Amino acid sequence: MNPEPQVREPAEPANPEPANREPEVQNHPAEPANPEPEPLPEPRTTRTTNLGDRAKKKAEEIEQVADLIRERGEKAVTLGVVRKQFGFTKTTGYHRLVAARELVNQEPVAS
Numbered sequence: 001m002n003p004e005p006q007v008r009e010p011a012e013p014a015n016p017e018p019a020n021r022e023p024e025v026q027n028h029p030a031e032p033a034n035p036e037p038e039p040l041p042e043p044r045t046t047r048t049t050n051l052g053d054r055a056k057k058k059a060e061e062i063e064q065v066a067d068l069i070r071e072r073g074e075k076a077v078t079l080g081v082v083r084k085q086f087g088f089t090k091t092t093g094y095h096r097l098v099a100a101r102e103l104v105n106q107e108p109v110a111s
Contacts, residue, residue, distance in 0.1 A: 079097055
């Protein structure tokens, strides 16, 4: 004979609530029935849609950074200087700085 397993009931409920407790009322400011959606934020930068214009703009930015390197020296022109001078994001500044350094290093040395 197999005795049936005994099920033990908990002595107290897990979350006891008094029977006479009133529900809490949360006071929220009245919200309009149909709030108007917030306008979309303006883009941070204007995007050039024409690929030729984008390439031209990129080449001009690289040349500007290269001019700064020629003026101040390669060690003086850091990523922080490029970002501050031209307002580039970290990624754009890095890529323009690397390209400008390559451009300057390819130039023949004046004797």
